[in-house]
Structure formats: C-alpha cells, structure tokens
Amino acid sequence: xxxxxxxxxxxxxxxxxxxxxxxxxxxxxxxxxxxxxxxxxxxxxxxxxxxxxxxxxxxxxxxxxxxxxxxxxxxxxxxxxxxxxxxxxxxxxxxxxxxxxxxxxxxxxxxxxxxxxxxxxxxxxxxxxxxxxxxxxxxxxxxxxxxxxxxxxxxxxxxxxxxxxxxxxxxxxxxxxxxxxxxxxxxxxxxxxxxx
Amino acid sequence: xxxxxxxxxxxxxxxxxxxxxxxxxxxxxxxxxxxxxxxxxxxxxxxxxxxxxxxxxxxxxxxxxxxxxxxxxxxxxxxxxxxxxxxxxxxxxxxxxxxxxxxxxxxxxxxxxxxxxxxxxxxxxxxxxxxxxxxxxxxxxxxxxxxxxxxxxxxxxxxxxxxxxxxxxxxxxxxxxxxxxxxxxxxxxxxxxxxxxxxxxxxxxxxxxxxxxxxxxxxxxxxxxxxxxxxxxxxxxxxxxxxxxxxxxxxxxxxxxxxxxxxxxxxxxxxxxxxxxxxxxxxxxxxxxxxxxxxxxxxxxxx
Numbered sequence: 001x002x003x004x005x006x007x008x009x010x011x012x013x014x015x016x017x018x019x020x021x022x023x024x025x026x027x028x029x030x031x032x033x034x035x036x037x038x039x040x041x042x043x044x045x046x047x048x049x050x051x052x053x054x055x056x057x058x059x060x061x062x063x064x065x066x067x068x069x070x071x072x073x074x075x076x077x078x079x080x081x082x083x084x085x086x087x088x089x090x091x092x093x094x095x096x097x098x099x100x101x102x103x104x105x106x107x108x109x110x111x112x113x114x115x116x117x118x119x120x121x122x123x124x125x126x127x128x129x130x131x132x133x134x135x136x137x138x139x140x141x142x143x144x145x146x147x148x149x150x151x152x153x154x155x156x157x158x159x160x161x162x163x164x165x166x167x168x169x170x171x172x173x174x175x176x177x178x179x180x181x182x183x184x185x186x187x188x189x190x191x192x193x194x195x196x
Numbered sequence: 197x198x199x200x201x202x203x204x205x206x207x208x209x210x211x212x213x214x215x216x217x218x219x220x221x222x223x224x225x226x227x228x229x230x231x232x233x234x235x236x237x238x239x240x241x242x243x244x245x246x247x248x249x250x251x252x253x254x255x256x257x258x259x260x261x262x263x264x265x266x267x268x269x270x271x272x273x274x275x276x277x278x279x280x281x282x283x284x285x286x287x288x289x290x291x292x293x294x295x296x297x298x299x300x301x302x303x304x305x306x307x308x309x310x311x312x313x314x315x316x317x318x319x320x321x322x323x324x325x326x327x328x329x330x331x332x333x334x335x336x337x338x339x340x341x342x343x344x345x346x347x348x349x350x351x352x353x354x355x356x357x358x359x360x361x362x363x364x365x366x367x368x369x370x371x372x373x374x375x376x377x378x379x380x381x382x383x384x385x386x387x388x389x390x391x392x393x394x395x396x397x398x399x400x401x402x403x404x405x406x407x408x409x410x411x412x413x414x415x416x417x418x419x420x421x422x423x424x425x426x427x428x429x430x431x432x433x434x435x436x437x438x439x440x441x442x443x444x445x446x447x448x449x450x451x452x453x454x455x456x457x458x459x460x461x462x463x464x465x466x467x468x469x470x471x472x473x474x475x476x477x478x479x480x481x482x483x484x485x486x487x488x489x490x491x492x493x494x495x496x497x498x499x
Contacts, residue, residue, distance in 0.1 A: 043327045056331075079327060120275075122284060122295040153295045154288035157494035161287075166295040179326075180296055181361045185273040 013051045023062075026050040031063050031074070031083075040080030040173060078172035078179070104147060104174055110140060114149060118171070118183055122153035122164030141165065149174060211251075211426040214239055214419050229411040233345050236418035241378055243422055252432040254309075254456035255499065256425050257384060261304035262458050263420075264371075264385035268364035269300055271393055282459045282488065286496050300364060307368055308383050312375055321372060329355060329365040337373055344377035348387060349410035353399055360400035367391065370410075386417035431499040435484040444475050454479075459488050459498035 014022045029049045034041050046056050060081060064074050072085045085093060106114065116131050117123050128136040144150045144165075153166035172179065218235050222228055244253065266278045276284075276297035284298030294302060307324045310317055318337075322330035333355050340347040348370040355366035367388040375383045390413040398404040432455055439451045446467040453465060462472035476497045479485040488496045 043331060057328075076328075122297075151293045153293050154284045154286075154298060155292075157283055157287060157489070157491060159493070161494070164295070166293045168293070179361070180274070181272050183273070 010049060012049060022051075023059075026054060027059050027063050027066075030056070030059050034074060034081050034083050037082075040078050040082045040169075042080040046081070075176065076178055077176055078169045082173065104149070110144065113140060114144060114167070114171070117144075117150055117165050118167050118180065121166040122156070123166075124156045124158070124162045124164050126158065126162065127156075127164075211243055211422060211429055212239075213422055213426065214415075218415065219419050224408065224412075226408060229408055229415070230343075230345070233411040233414040233418075234343060236415045237345060237378065240384075240418040240421055241380075243425060244380060244384065250429070251425060252428050252455050253382075255428050255432065255458070256421070257308040257382065258305060258456065258458040259424055259428065260385040260389070260421060261308050262301060264367070264388035265297070265301040265304045267389040267391075268304075268367060269297055271363040271396055272296075279489065282496055283494075286459060286461050286464070287494065303364070304368070304385055307372070308385055310383070311381055312372070312383065313381050325365045325368065326359075326362060329359055329362050329369075332358060333365075333369050337369070337376065340373055340377070344374050345411055345414050346407070347377045348374040348414075349405075349407050352387070352410065353404075353406055356396070356400040357403060363396055363400070364388070367396075384421065386421060387413055390414075390417040390420065428499065431484075435479070435499055438479070438482045438484045441482070442475065442478070444471050446471070447475055450475055454485055454497070454499050457498070459496045461494070461496060 014025055017025060026049075030046050033046060033049060043056050046059075047054075050056070050059065060074065067073055071089050072083055074081055074083050076082075113128060113132070113136055116128060120127060120131070125136055125138075125141065141150070148168055148170040150165045150171065151168050153164040155161040156164050167180070172182075177183070214236055218232050218239070222232070243251070246253065262278050262281060265281055266276070269276050269281075274296055281297045281301045284295050285301055288294050288298060303324050307321060310320045310324075312321075318334050322334050325333070333351065336351060336354060340350050342350070351373045352366050352370040355362060355369055359365065368383075370387050371383050371385055374386065387410070391409065392413075395404075395406065395409040395413070398409075399406045435451060435454060439448070442448075442451070444450075444467060446465070450465045450467060450472070453460060462476045463469060465472040465475065467475060476485065476487075476495070479497070480487055485497050485499050488498050
C-alpha cells in the first residue's frame with residue numbers, strides 16, 4: 001500500500017484550450033517558473049512545462065514584450081533566463097530596504113581583480129601580482145570566493161602547485177553575461193576608454 | 197595496376213599525403229575550390245576508413261580536437277594556447293573548475309568521442325553544445341542537402357547568423373554535419389583550425405555565405421589531418437615497437453593510454469607514482485614518447 005499521493009502529471013499540451021488562451025497559459029507558466037527561481041532557468045526546464053515542440057524563444061519574446069515599461073525585466077544570462085529589476089531602480093531599492101547581504105558591494109579594486117581573473121583565467125595570486133604590481137591579499141580572494149564569483153581552477157605548473165582561480169556562473173549572472181564571450185574585447189575596451 | 201594503388205594495400209603501408217595538384221594554390225573560382233575540397237576530402241576519407249585497422253584514430257581525433265579548441269579560443273578573443281589547454285586539463289584535480297581553455301577542449305574531445313551512428317547521438321551531442329544552439333541546430337542537421345562540404349557550410353552559416361557569438365558551437369556542428377554526410381562513425385575536428393578569424397566574422401557580422409572560404413579551409417584541413425595522421429602513425433608505430441621491452445606492471449595499459457590521448461601526467465598512468473615517472477623517462481629515452489612542456493616539473497608526456 002502506497003502512502004505517497006501521486007502528483008498528477010502536468011498537462012503541458014492544454015488541448016482543451018483555444019490557441020490564444022493556451023499561448024497565454026504557457027507564457028504564464030514560463031514567467032512563473034523564472035520568477036520563482038533565484039538562479040537562471042535553463043531552456044530544458046522551461047520546455048517541460050509547455051507543449052511538445054513549442055518554441056521557448058517565442059514565448060520568452062512575448063513575455064519580454066509584455067514587460068516593456070515594467071520595473072523588472074526577463075534577461076538571458078549564463079545559459080538560462082532570469083528575472084531582475086531594471087538597473088535604473090537600483091537607488092530606490094537601496095534606499096528603501098536593507099539589502100546589504102544581497103548586494104555584491106564590490107569596490108573598484110575588487111572589480112579590477114575580478115576582471116583580471118576573467119580575462120586571464122586560470123590565474124594564480126602570483127599572476128595577479130604580475131598584473132597589479134603588488135600582492136593581492138588572501139582576504140580579497142577569499143571575499144570573491146565567498147561570494148561565489150570565483151572558484152579554484154587547475155593547479156598552476158609552478159613550484160608548490162598553487163591554485164589558480166577561474167570565474168563562475170554566478171560571475172556571469174552578476175555581470176549580466178551569457179558567457180565569457182561577452183567580455184568586452186580589445187576594441188570594446190578602447191571605445192570605453194579603458195585601454196590604449 | 198599502378199604502383200600508387202598497390203602501396204595503399206601493402207602491409208607496411210605509409211600514409212600518402214595529398215598530391216600537390218590538390219594543395220597547390222590555384223585560380224580561386226567557385227568550381228575549382230569545390231572540386232579541390234571534394235578531392236581532398238575523398239583522400240582523407242580513404243585514409244580514415246583504414247582497412248588495415250592500424251591508424252591511431254582516437255589519438256588523431258584528440259590532437260585535432262586540441263587544435264580546434266585552440267582556434268576556437270582565439271575566435272572568442274581569448275589568449276590561451278594549446279600548451280595552456282594541456283595544462284588546464286592535465287593539472288586540474290577532481291572538483292577543480294577547468295577554466296575556459298580546459299572546458300573548450302573537453303567539449304571538443306567529448307564530441308569527437310560520440311559515436312554518430314548509434315541511437316541517441318543527437319542527445320549526447322546536444323549536451324556538449326550550448327542549449328539554445330542545440331535546440332535550433334540539432335533538428336536543422338536533418339534537413340541539410342548537397343555535398344558533405346556544402347552541408348557543413350550551410351549549418352555553419354545558419355548557426356552563426358542566428359548566434360553570432362557561438363563560433364565554437366557553429367564550427368562543432370559543421371564538423372558533425374560533415375562527418376554525418378561522409379558517413380564517418382565519429383566527428384573529426386577539421387574546419388575550426390582552418391577557418392580564418394576574419395572569415396568567421398564575415399559570416400557572423402556581414403552575413404557572407406562563405407561557401408568559398410569553407411571549401412578552401414577544407415582543403416587545408418584535410419591536408420593538415422593527413423599530415424598529422426602520418427605523424428601520429430609513425431610515432432605510435434615506434435611506441436608499439438618498444439612496448440615489448442617494457443617490464444613494469446601496468447605498462448601495457450599505459451601504452452594504450454598513450455595511443456589514444458594527446459597528453460598526460462605520469463600520475464594519470466595506472467602505475468605507482470615513481471614507477472609511472474620511471475616509465476615515462478624510459479619511453480623518452482627510447483624515443484617512443486615526448487615530454488611536451490619543456491619544464492623540469494609538472495611534465496606532460498605524449499607520443
């Protein structure tokens with residue numbers, strides 16, 4: 001005798017609804033799933049709540065069109081989709097609530113270290129020293145690790161086999177990138193006046 | 197009965213390089229490049245079918261995967277070389293992240309090990325690619341038409357136009373399409389290492405149709421693959437020749453690893469640490485494997 005109540009399988013095809021309503025329902029489900037998740041939701045997970053062969057991209061596009069003018073948006077990051085408030089409301093959110101432990105709160109120097117790792121990974125602390133001309137403290141590395149922005153990569157083939165550091169999925173999410181391919185290239189940096 | 201046909205069948209066969217009439221630069225009309233790429237591919241096909249069963253195909257694919265990965269990293273504006281890639285995959289311990297270079301190589305390596313003739317290959321290949329690309333492209337693979345090189349070109353252009361920043365995935369799919377169209381059991385990483393960056397950008401940014409560039413890259417790719425095959429074939433033959441002299445326990449398994457993988461640390465061999473290092477030193481002395489880094493520590497070995 002089973003005591004586990006069976007969960008009825010989700011009706012994904014929605015055959016009893018007229019096409020218009022079916023589409024709206026699918027849009028609703030996708031938006032709800034993404035809204036409920038703190039990490040980017042991969043395409044495969046979204047495909048499970050809608051009809052066989054229905055285009056996730058078209059549904060997402062329609063949701064994004066609905067969200068124009070709303071203070072939050074649906075964005076593609078790190079191999080999935082995520083909902084987030086629009087950047088221009090950052091000050092309002094900060095003023096209204098104590099969001100200290102959610103905010104990455106990186107200072108300029110930490111961002112610079114993070115950028116160096118992103119471009120030159122896998123990179124050791126010695127490698128960082130070569131770039132910045134001074135030691136990068138273990139504490140700083142520790143903070144970036146604690147925030148899950150970097151992780152340990154392959155050992156470096158140097159005496160003592162020091163750890164290298166590499167960026168994480170969370171790093172991509174935090175900076176709104178789909179992959180490292182979205183890091184500005186040489187030309188992009190020059191345009192921004194950050195490299196010569 | 198000419199002598200060229202005979203040499204292909206003989207026992208101590210050597211791998212024939214592409215004849216000069218294929219590799220010599222010629223007038224670049226669409227007809228010529230298409231004809232030459234077809235001829236080059238046919239030669240590579242014959243070599244890979246390998247009736248004698250002695251070609252170290254796994255090692256060949258692994259080395260080609262390394263070249264492809266290095267080329268794709270360059271396309272992604274990264275600076276890692278083949279040496280960095282080897283370090284990343286060989287020096288990572290369980291649980292370490294591989295970093296972009298290691299991940300790129302592992303993706304190519306995984307893809308090149310998937311049997312394209314057994315059921316479920318699309319799912320396995322799809323897992324290696326970015327999900328968004330796999331969704332669109334795996335079904336597109338079934339609807340390609342034309343010669344193998346044309347099919348590779350079509351999927352390359354399709355994917356790059358839709359996903360301009362997914363160069364690696366597009367080039368992987370081009371090789372998948374090519375292997376499927378020729379009827380190979382496994383993907384051979386060919387196009388990526390021989391398409392110029394600016395040619396790839398011309399497709400993704402300007403929407404070029406790239407047929408000509410793909411045909412030209414294919415001639416160079418077949419030439420490169422056949423040369424590499426001749427090289428690894430010679431090196432593996434040497435390793436096989438000295439293998440009976442090795443007495444250490446586990447050395448047979450070690451030899452099999454050298455015959456199928458690009459590079460490894462002694463610690464990866466199925467021998468005790470010191471025995472593994474001794475075996476590598478011995479193989480280097482015998483001229484059967486090479487130390488690939490030039491370092492005195494953290495050495496990597498491969499044929």
